[in-house]
Amino acid sequence: MLRLxxxxxxSALWRYASPLLALALTVALGVLLFVALGKDPVRGLQVFFxxxxxNAYAWSELIVKGxxxxxxxxxxxxxxxxxxxxxxxxGQFVMGAIFAAGVALTADANTSSWFWLCIxxxxxxxxxxxxxxxxxxxxxxxxxxxLVSLMLVYVAVMVLNYLVYGPWKDPLGYxxxxxxxxxxxTQIPKLMQGLRVNVGVFMALAGxxxxxxxxxxxxxxFAQQVGGLAPDAARYAGFSSRKALWLAFLVSGGAxxxxxxxxxxxxxxxxxxxxxxxxxxxxxxxxFVGRLNPVGMVFSALLMSxxxxxxxxxxxxxxxxxxxxxxFQGLLLFNLLACDTLMNYRLRWMRxxxxx
Amino acid sequence: MSESRLCLSNITKRYPAxxxxxxxxxxxxxxxxxxxxxxxxxxxxxxxxxxxxAVKPDAGDIRFNGQTVHIRNPQEARALGISMxxxxxxxxxxxxxxxxxxxxxxxxxxxxxxxxxxxEKASQYGLDIEPSRPVHTLSVGEMQRVEIIRALLxxxxxxxxxxxxxxxxxxxxxxLFVVLRQLASEGRSILYISHKLxxxxxxxxxxxxxxxxxxxxxxxxxxxxxxxxxxLMIGSLPPELQLRPQTAGAPVLKVQDLSLxxxxxxxxxxxxxxxxxRAGEVVGIAGVSGNGQRELLRALSGEDxxxxxxxxxxxxxxxxxxxxxxxxxxxLHFVPEERLGRGAVPSLSLAxxxxxxxxxxxxxxxxxGLLGWLNLGSLQRQAQAIIARYQVKAGGADALAKSLSGxxxxxxxxxxxxEAAPRLLIVSQxxxxxxxxxxxxxxxxxxxxRDAGCAVLVVSEELxxxxxxxxxxxxxxxxxxxxxxxxxxxxxxxIGEWMSGLWQKEEAYHVAA
Numbered sequence: 001m002l003r004l005x006x007x008x009x010x011s012a013l014w015r016y017a018s019p020l021l022a023l024a025l026t027v028a029l030g031v032l033l034f035v036a037l038g039k040d041p042v043r044g045l046q047v048f049f050x051x052x053x054x055n056a057y058a059w060s061e062l063i064v065k066g067x068x069x070x071x072x073x074x075x076x077x078x079x080x081x082x083x084x085x086x087x088x089x090x091g092q093f094v095m096g097a098i099f100a101a102g103v104a105l106t107a108d109a110n111t112s113s114w115f116w117l118c119i120x121x122x123x124x125x126x127x128x129x130x131x132x133x134x135x136x137x138x139x140x141x142x143x144x145x146x147l148v149s150l151m152l153v154y155v156a157v158m159v160l161n162y163l164v165y166g167p168w169k170d171p172l173g174y175x176x177x178x179x180x181x182x183x184x185x186t187q188i189p190k191l192m193q194g195l196r197v198n199v200g201v202f203m204a205l206a207g208x209x210x211x212x213x214x215x216x217x218x219x220x221x222f223a224q225q226v227g228g229l230a231p232d233a234a235r236y237a238g239f240s241s242r243k244a245l246w247l248a249f250l251v252s253g254g255a256x257x258x259x260x261x262x263x264x265x266x267x268x269x270x271x272x273x274x275x276x277x278x279x280x281x282x283x284x285x286x287x288f289v290g291r292l293n294p295v296g297m298v299f300s301a302l303l304m305s306x307x308x309x310x311x312x313x314x315x316x317x318x319x320x321x322x323x324x325x326x327x328f329q330g331l332l333l334f335n336l337l338a339c340d341t342l343m344n345y346r347l348r349w350m351r352x353x354x355x356x
Numbered sequence: 357m358s359e360s361r362l363c364l365s366n367i368t369k370r371y372p373a374x375x376x377x378x379x380x381x382x383x384x385x386x387x388x389x390x391x392x393x394x395x396x397x398x399x400x401x402x403x404x405x406x407x408x409x410a411v412k413p414d415a416g417d418i419r420f421n422g423q424t425v426h427i428r429n430p431q432e433a434r435a436l437g438i439s440m441x442x443x444x445x446x447x448x449x450x451x452x453x454x455x456x457x458x459x460x461x462x463x464x465x466x467x468x469x470x471x472x473x474x475x476e477k478a479s480q481y482g483l484d485i486e487p488s489r490p491v492h493t494l495s496v497g498e499m500q501r502v503e504i505i506r507a508l509l510x511x512x513x514x515x516x517x518x519x520x521x522x523x524x525x526x527x528x529x530x531x532l533f534v535v536l537r538q539l540a541s542e543g544r545s546i547l548y549i550s551h552k553l554x555x556x557x558x559x560x561x562x563x564x565x566x567x568x569x570x571x572x573x574x575x576x577x578x579x580x581x582x583x584x585x586x587x588l589m590i591g592s593l594p595p596e597l598q599l600r601p602q603t604a605g606a607p608v609l610k611v612q613d614l615s616l617x618x619x620x621x622x623x624x625x626x627x628x629x630x631x632x633x634r635a636g637e638v639v640g641i642a643g644v645s646g647n648g649q650r651e652l653l654r655a656l657s658g659e660d661x662x663x664x665x666x667x668x669x670x671x672x673x674x675x676x677x678x679x680x681x682x683x684x685x686x687x688l689h690f691v692p693e694e695r696l697g698r699g700a701v702p703s704l705s706l707a708x709x710x711x712x713x714x715x716x717x718x719x720x721x722x723x724x725g726l727l728g729w730l731n732l733g734s735l736q737r738q739a740q741a742i743i744a745r746y747q748v749k750a751g752g753a754d755a756l757a758k759s760l761s762g763x764x765x766x767x768x769x770x771x772x773x774x775e776a777a778p779r780l781l782i783v784s785q786x787x788x789x790x791x792x793x794x795x796x797x798x799x800x801x802x803x804x805x806r807d808a809g810c811a812v813l814v815v816s817e818e819l820x821x822x823x824x825x826x827x828x829x830x831x832x833x834x835x836x837x838x839x840x841x842x843x844x845x846x847x848x849x850x851i852g853e854w855m856s857g858l859w860q861k862e863e864a865y866h867v868a869a
Contacts, residue, residue, distance in 0.1 A: 230700075239681075
């Protein structure tokens with residue numbers, strides 16, 4: 001029988017091999033899933049893993065979805081590394097989109113062409129405000145930040161619905177729950193004509209570099225993480241846990257808010273009830289699959305984005321439900337958690353022992 | 357000759373990184389108090405867990421009363437007649453004594469019957485205990501009595517005690533020995549695990565010495581000297597400490613009437629603490645753990661800033677409300693009792709752990725200073741220098757803190773704080789769980805620091821250590837600090853009495869007279 005044996009030291013090899021094995025297992029289970037659904041598994045894999053990267057347009061779409069995932073995950077990595085459990089990035093994303101839309105709706109034909117910067121700034125502020133509520137309640141009343149941040153997601157969605165069904169509804173919109181389309185001047189600069197990908201991707205990549213430097217090369221980043229690794233050591237050193245809490249929430253809220261603003265002023269161009277697309281929750285998976293490492297998260301964000309696009313294609317090409325996206329995301333996360341066992345344990349084949 | 361009670365032959369247990377027991381044999385006779393002596397990490401605990409069925413050996417035989425046995429779990433061990441009292445008590449604070457004992461017993465008994473049995477055993481062995489008292493109101497010595505009574509209820513033929521005296525005052529140790537001798541006289545065998553030589557020589561009739569997983573000798577400890585036993589235990593003799601007399605300088609730390617309410621329900625309130633540490637002297641604080649040491653140290657280090665601001669004066673500046681970082685800047689450095697998780701982050705490297713209290717590798721000027729940029733090269737060199745100077749056995753500056761043995765990590769942490777050239781160094785349990793060689797080295801480093809004019813405050817439960825290091829000694833009991841004793845006044849029996857708070861009666865007596 002197979003037995004797990006504890007390793008003397010965490011395996012460096014499996015630290016990197018584990019996500020790859022998890023991906024392989026996810027693919028294998030995906031094949032089984034397609035067969036069980038009576039679909040051609042090769043066609044199914046093609047839809048998920050080849051179609052999203054086969055040409056420039058596909059890459060553009062991949063990046064359009066990967067950018068918000070990466071931005072949010074970067075912020076969440078700061079939280080999770082400092083033992084702050086913000087799982088309400090979805091709400092901060094929605095609030096960022098609302099603030100950004102509020103600013104975008106004030107634009108008219110004479111507005112400066114740099115106005116998009118104000119929109120993004122408003123998004124950042126919106127996300128920070130929403131995350132700040134959770135931080136404040138934690139700081140002042142020791143309220144559990146997991147529950148508070150999660151519940152604020154639903155509050156944010158209600159605020160969004162109130163606005164698009166009420167005061168911000170487009171009077172010329174045939175009573176659809178949506179705001180009017182933003183002025184062209186508010187468009188986030190695109191990288192290429194005809195493709196939806198915009199400068200947001202550079203912001204996310206700058207975030208990757210910035211976070212890497214912060215975490216691994218600055219004293220503040222070190223102090224931030226000690227609180228997560230060993231709270232008593234942080235207290236002993238004199239690193240403030242309150243400062244770490246606020247920084248984690250404001251950075252992650254700001255990043256999620258920025259993602260929301262980029263989304264609404266980029267591809268969406270108006271506020272609708274469909275703004276919350278689950279990026280905030282998927283980013284939790286992105287963060288952990290990427291090992292909370294800024295560079296690792298670039299790859300996991302692209303992978304997660306593939307699943308989003310694959311799910312949509314599976315719907316149109318194969319006639320499968322779009323919830324396949326969630327199935328793949330969940331499979332990947334659970335496989336990763338299972339494979340991580342191998343970092344601290346080795347598998348050993350043992351002959352069954354006689355029990356006397 | 358009668359059959360041995362317990363006979364182990366060639367027990368071997370391998371762990372991934374280490375062979376904990378390597379061909380260990382052990383023979384215990386009925387009615388014998390048998391010591392197992394060895395340093396931390398010598399393999400004593402693993403061996404006891406094997407006897408108690410908590411760990412399965414890779415090879416070797418166990419015979420109990422002549423029968424070969426395979427003990428698969430502690431229940432089977434108890435059924436055979438083997439009981440164990442662990443070093444760390446497993447009692448629920450909020451339950452009563454009887455309820456705690458009841459938890460491990462046959463469910464058919466009523467609580468009444470359990471209380472009755474406890475009282476029976478208690479009177480039989482003079483282990484005074486009230487079954488209905490909640491455990492959190494007991495002293496540590498009383499908790500140990502509960503554990504011993506619990507072990508005795510199953511009427512064991514072999515009783516294993518793991519470091520039973522580490523939490524007791526010298527007087528309480530004497531009482532425990534009386535009980536153990538009575539148990540042995542009834543024909544029960546006792547396995548006594550310890551690293552304290554004088555206790556083993558006073559109590560035990562046979563001694564098995566272990567070093568690095570092997571048995572290095574079996575002897576009659578009454579015939580041996582401390583020196584010959586420690587030779588067997590560590591393979592060499594630690595160097596004698598040279599204590600040079602020195603006149604102390606100006607006061608560095610003054611604690612004036614420090615009172616502090618506990619911040620957790622099982623903590624201790626501090627009452628009117630007065631304490632002074634001068635430059636160039638070592639002040640020791642003795643006491644049984646859980647008498648306010650933790651609370652006092654947290655207040656002194658700045659981890660607890662609730663104390664009155666003026667109750668603590670560091671070189672003429674009131675510092676009661678200062679954070680640990682600010683106190684450290686003013687020259688107060690602290691080595692805590694818990695090395696992993698408080699003094700060091702287990703999952704970070706030694707070099708990174710320097711950053712908890714040292715800032716030499718952090719850029720101070722210009723743009724990089726604004727960022728708090730880390731100079732990894734100089735951090736690495738700084739760690740390597742400490743590793744070399746304090747002879748820390750580690751896989752270099754990048755070794756994770758948790759990969760080091762207790763003694764080596766402690767050498768690194770003490771080195772980290774000493775190298776910062778403090779004005780006042782506070783050390784808690786400097787050699788707790790540290791092997792003899794490293795202990796001697798750490799103590800020598802503390803004395804060298806004192807000779808260099810630094811003020812040193814040592815809090816320890818090891819009386820011998822304090823008598824060796826301190827110029828002056830205080831005793832802490834129930835959140836109160838005794839008056840200071842000079843090195844000449846201090847002796848084991850007086851301090852032992854004071855550990856139970858008895859100086860207060862004496863003071864009252866003096867006032868009356």
